[in-house]
Amino acid sequence: MTELVVRRLLIDLEAPLPRHWCGGDAFRTAFFNALSMSFPVGEQFFIDSVRDGLKVLPPALQEKYKAEVQGFIGQEATHRRIHGLFNGHLEKQGLPNDWAPRIQEKMKMFDGGDVRHRLAVTAANEHFTAILAEWMLANHDRMGDCEPRLKTMWLWHSAEESEHKTTAFDIYRAAGGDEEWRLKWFRRITLFFLSDLLRQTMTNLRQDGTLWRWSTWKSGASYLFGQRGLIRQTYRPWKEYFRADFHPREQDDTLSRNWLRDNAAQYTRVGAAA
Secondary structure (H helix, E strand, C coil), X not given: CCXXXXXXXXXXXXXXXXXXXXXXCHHHHHHHHHHHHHHHXXXXXXXXXXXXXXXXXXXXXXXXXXXXXXXXXXXXXXXHHHHHHHHHHHHHCCCCCCHHHHHHHHHHHHCCCCHHHHHHHHHHHHHHHHHHHHHHHHCHHHHCCECHHHHHHHHHHHHHHHHCCCHHHHHHHHCCCCHHHHHHHHHHHHHHHHHHHHXXXXXXXXXXCCCCCHHHHHHHHHHHHCCCCHHHHHHHHHHHCCCCCCCHHHXXXXXXXXXXXXXXXXXXXXXXXX
């Protein structure tokens, strides 16, 4: 079991944000904007899946995981709220969110189905966010001269994603989820996640008027495939998910724990959500 603390981030997201808030870089800004656009809808799906998954467990296991699930829900609900505020700024900047409606449409396939499918999808997504989070914490300098409020927001979110990366996986296993469907959904989520992220990033750049600039493509190639590139450095931990004996706890969370310890002044502890 994992003890999960719910935190309230102490940043002001009411004041306007610069259009290219990520160090003036169009690609990195568009990329992170795209990720944020998926979070409120996606995290509500994760919350509902884990909450419903807990309900199908035997009473003894419900008691075992109850506190952890409450912490998971509290953290994800806080992420949903913060990114909802951030996305409001993107909407004012004229950036259309096409990703969230696609997620909502895909979610309809689970209506009335076995909750274990939703748990497998959640566990797959949580693996993606966990390896992205660890990469961001290790390479936070690559955000450049980022708007301070937003750098704090992304690193706080990363630290908590790493912190609760085992919850959906454990509930899936406790509910009797098997290896075949765990891996089937991971393959599908890999395709959905990467294609939708690329699509929304391109939409953001097109709307921004920076899609066809050489500097945009140069930045994207370096950020994703360079020596410290996101895809280059996360391929191995992504692949680990296919091991039969894989468990998310194997992935080192030292950077997450260190960030939360060293940046305690950036948040307050508010407990767990019901």
